[in-house]
Amino acid sequence: MSFPWAKEYTPTTELGQWMDKQLPLPRFIYNSVGAGYPAPRNLNYMWNFGSLAGLFLVIQIVTGIILAMHYAANSEIAFDSVEHIMRDVNSGWMIRYAHANGASFFFIALYMHIARGLYYGSYKAPREMLWLLGVVIYLLAMATGFLGYVLPWGQMSFWGAKVITGLFEAIPFIGKPIQELLLGGFAPDNAALNRFFSLHYLLPFVIVGVVIMHIWALHIPGSNNPTGVDVKGPQDTVPFHPYYTAKDGWTVGLALIFFTALMFFLPNALGHADNYIPANPLSTPAHIVPEWYFWPWYAILRAFTFDFLFIPAKLLGVLAMFSAILVWFFLPWLDKSPVRSGSFRPKFKMFYIILVIDVLILGYCGGAPAEEPFVMISQLAAAYYFAHFLIILPLLSSLEKPEPLPNSITESVTGKPLKTPAKN
Amino acid sequence: MVRIFGILIGLFFSGWLLVSFGMGAVEYISNPPAETAEHEFHKEAKEISFTSDGPLGKFDRQQLQRGFQVYKEVCAACHSLRLVAFRNLEEIGYNEDEVKAIAANWAIQTPDIDPATGEMSTRPSLPADKFPKPFANNVAAAAANNNAIPPDLSLMTKAREGGAPYVYSLLTGYTDPPANLPEANQPGPGLHYNPYFANLNLAMAPPLAAEDQVSYSDGTKASINQMAEDVSAFLIWSAEPKLEERHQAGWAVLAFLLIATILAYLSYRTIWADVKAEKKKKAA
Numbered sequence: 001m002s003f004p005w006a007k008e009y010t011p012t013t014e015l016g017q018w019m020d021k022q023l024p025l026p027r028f029i030y031n032s033v034g035a036g037y038p039a040p041r042n043l044n045y046m047w048n049f050g051s052l053a054g055l056f057l058v059i060q061i062v063t064g065i066i067l068a069m070h071y072a073a074n075s076e077i078a079f080d081s082v083e084h085i086m087r088d089v090n091s092g093w094m095i096r097y098a099h100a101n102g103a104s105f106f107f108i109a110l111y112m113h114i115a116r117g118l119y120y121g122s123y124k125a126p127r128e129m130l131w132l133l134g135v136v137i138y139l140l141a142m143a144t145g146f147l148g149y150v151l152p153w154g155q156m157s158f159w160g161a162k163v164i165t166g167l168f169e170a171i172p173f174i175g176k177p178i179q180e181l182l183l184g185g186f187a188p189d190n191a192a193l194n195r196f197f198s199l200h201y202l203l204p205f206v207i208v209g210v211v212i213m214h215i216w217a218l219h220i221p222g223s224n225n226p227t228g229v230d231v232k233g234p235q236d237t238v239p240f241h242p243y244y245t246a247k248d249g250w251t252v253g254l255a256l257i258f259f260t261a262l263m264f265f266l267p268n269a270l271g272h273a274d275n276y277i278p279a280n281p282l283s284t285p286a287h288i289v290p291e292w293y294f295w296p297w298y299a300i301l302r303a304f305t306f307d308f309l310f311i312p313a314k315l316l317g318v319l320a321m322f323s324a325i326l327v328w329f330f331l332p333w334l335d336k337s338p339v340r341s342g343s344f345r346p347k348f349k350m351f352y353i354i355l356v357i358d359v360l361i362l363g364y365c366g367g368a369p370a371e372e373p374f375v376m377i378s379q380l381a382a383a384y385y386f387a388h389f390l391i392i393l394p395l396l397s398s399l400e401k402p403e404p405l406p407n408s409i410t411e412s413v414t415g416k417p418l419k420t421p422a423k424n
Numbered sequence: 425m426v427r428i429f430g431i432l433i434g435l436f437f438s439g440w441l442l443v444s445f446g447m448g449a450v451e452y453i454s455n456p457p458a459e460t461a462e463h464e465f466h467k468e469a470k471e472i473s474f475t476s477d478g479p480l481g482k483f484d485r486q487q488l489q490r491g492f493q494v495y496k497e498v499c500a501a502c503h504s505l506r507l508v509a510f511r512n513l514e515e516i517g518y519n520e521d522e523v524k525a526i527a528a529n530w531a532i533q534t535p536d537i538d539p540a541t542g543e544m545s546t547r548p549s550l551p552a553d554k555f556p557k558p559f560a561n562n563v564a565a566a567a568a569n570n571n572a573i574p575p576d577l578s579l580m581t582k583a584r585e586g587g588a589p590y591v592y593s594l595l596t597g598y599t600d601p602p603a604n605l606p607e608a609n610q611p612g613p614g615l616h617y618n619p620y621f622a623n624l625n626l627a628m629a630p631p632l633a634a635e636d637q638v639s640y641s642d643g644t645k646a647s648i649n650q651m652a653e654d655v656s657a658f659l660i661w662s663a664e665p666k667l668e669e670r671h672q673a674g675w676a677v678l679a680f681l682l683i684a685t686i687l688a689y690l691s692y693r694t695i696w697a698d699v700k701a702e703k704k705k706k707a708a
Binding site for chain 1: 426427430431433434435437438439440441442443444445447448449452457479507512575578579582583584585587622663665666669670671673674677678681682684685688689691692695696699703
């Protein structure tokens with residue numbers, strides 16, 4: 001798609017015309033990230049995290065393919081093969097630290113991107129499919145991150161695999177067979193490591209596939225923007241190239257500065273010391289915690305400490321943990337407010353800020369040991385989390401009176417006084 | 425419909441969490457968790473700095489050699505260093521001949537197959553060999569050490585919270601148990617009190633027991649603190665031998681990225697100049 005005023009791709013060289021007739025790949029690029037894709041002129045820096053997530057996905061795939069050339073997915077030698085990469089492979093330490101920290105930066109980009117979508121109502125019509133595909137990408141990224149953390153076969157790899165696959169055990173009747181199917185045995189061992197490696201190599205390419213659909217779905221309605229008001233005409237847009245390629249370009253540099261500062265100077269800051277101890281099924285680490293990007297969900301899992309009638313607490317925790325993310329699939333239909341941007345919804349904005357703090361608190365509790373007062377704090381924070389999405393947002397969309405919207409993007413950019421409230 | 429179901433599910437989850445919170449809080453108030461002796465007596469690692477600290481950190485090779493000497497003469501009797509090869513010692517300043525001599529004269533020989541008979545045997549180590557393990561296997565290691573297997577030291581400073589300062593604190597932290605230590609936490613037979621160890625009692629006997637336990641060839645006074653510091657520095661190197669390369673590469677990468685990012689920012693400003701000018705003009 002494109003707006004009617006989008007520039008038409010016109011190849012000037014003979015080769016270009018020949019190519020355009022046979023395989024219009026340059027036309028495709030031109031219309032998706034080139035001058036043929038008009039984007040709202042008022043996108044703020046929160047709109048830069050999509051391209052940054054793409055950047056870190058590419059970094060993960062490239063470094064991951066190189067690591068796979070030297071890594072051995074065998075429980076006897078996996079740990080030592082990682083140390084071989086660190087010590088004997090030329091620049092192997094750099095590739096591995098880039099991969100280990102790249103995962104964290106991929107998730108930072110995803111979380112900022114999701115937070116942007118939540119605040120500016122990017123999940124609302126006509127972008128529901130775009131949002132749904134985004135949630136799928138996030139779920140796939142979580143699976144990939146978990147599988148990858150198992151591969152070095154350290155203590156936290158092993159016990160993480162045991163705890164996470166153990167969650168499936170909580171499902172009545174079919175839980176145990178599912179867990180055994182996932183592990184290829186009764187406990188994590190060589191069979192589990194092999195299939196985890198295979199899937200860890202597969203899933204990133206599935207993510208790429210869904211990312212392509214995500215970007216495709218983006219190009220049908222075009223980007224949302226900080227006002228949430230639809231694009232009304234050419235004056236509201238600028239061509240993606242060179243405007244947003246330049247803006248994305250410099251933040252790529254900025255993100256890489258943060259990324260390399262961490263990976264070269266504090267490469268193990270986000271990891272766990274226990275994972276430099278080889279996996280030992282006979283010795284349980286004092287605190288089993290997943291990687292930081294799973295902490296909020298881990299806190300929700302552990303917040304359920306009491307059985308509800310015949311439902312055991314563990315099963316409740318598992319259901320709640322998955323529901324906490326699956327609720328995002330229903331978000332476009334839970335929040336029916338016609339106004340997209342949180343900037344014009346004063347009450348929504350307040351609850352949104354509480355939600356952000358709430359998730360940070362959940363994250364802190366998820367990384368802390370499972371003892372008081374962290375469990376009680378998690379319970380309050382998890383209660384708000386579910387209330388926010390399932391109770392507050394549905395009620396708010398009928399109760400809240402939004403502020404008047406600007407008539408157009410251009411009007412909001414040029415700062416002229418707002419006149420009549422425009423229909424979105 | 426979605427909203428009605430959503431509200432019901434939300435009420436269930438949030439409601440049950442609040443009920444759980446209430447029951448947990450009652451339990452917490454009526455029956456507060458007792459403070460454990462581990463929590464009360466455990467100490468955080470001592471403050472100590474190493475030349476390899478920070479983004480500009482470099483190894484002090486003289487210190488690494490002293491630390492290696494401590495490993496060789498004290499730790500190696502029980503602790504393996506299985507991920508490090510003799511040839512790696514060239515990185516801490518030994519020359520090729522010295523490395524050959526260290527390998528050949530190492531107290532434990534490298535296991536191999538006798539080329540004449542095919543029987544298992546041992547031979548003097550070569551620079552390409554990894555450091556041979558002091559015990560043939562974990563069973564032998566446990567049997568010789570009161571059932572506690574001495575851990576491999578290759579990655580020790582990365583495999584413990586607190587890193588090298590923790591290793592230093594542990595080595596210098598042995599004391600007599602405090603008078604008010606509960607009975608249950610008193611060191612049992614074969615255990616030694618050390619407040620820097622997570623559960624306070626450690627199977628390892630104080631390894632650095634006396635001054636001048638090793639005699640440094642560079643004339644440094646071998647106090648217990650000095651030996652502990654040196655071997656901790658050596659273990660930073662054994663865990664992260666590429667640390668200096670990493671720091672150097674990091675600065676080169678950052679310098680490049682800084683220039684590239686400034687250029688990219690300036691081109692962004694240039695490209696957007698007309699749009700921003702239009703915004704200003706209209707606003708005025």
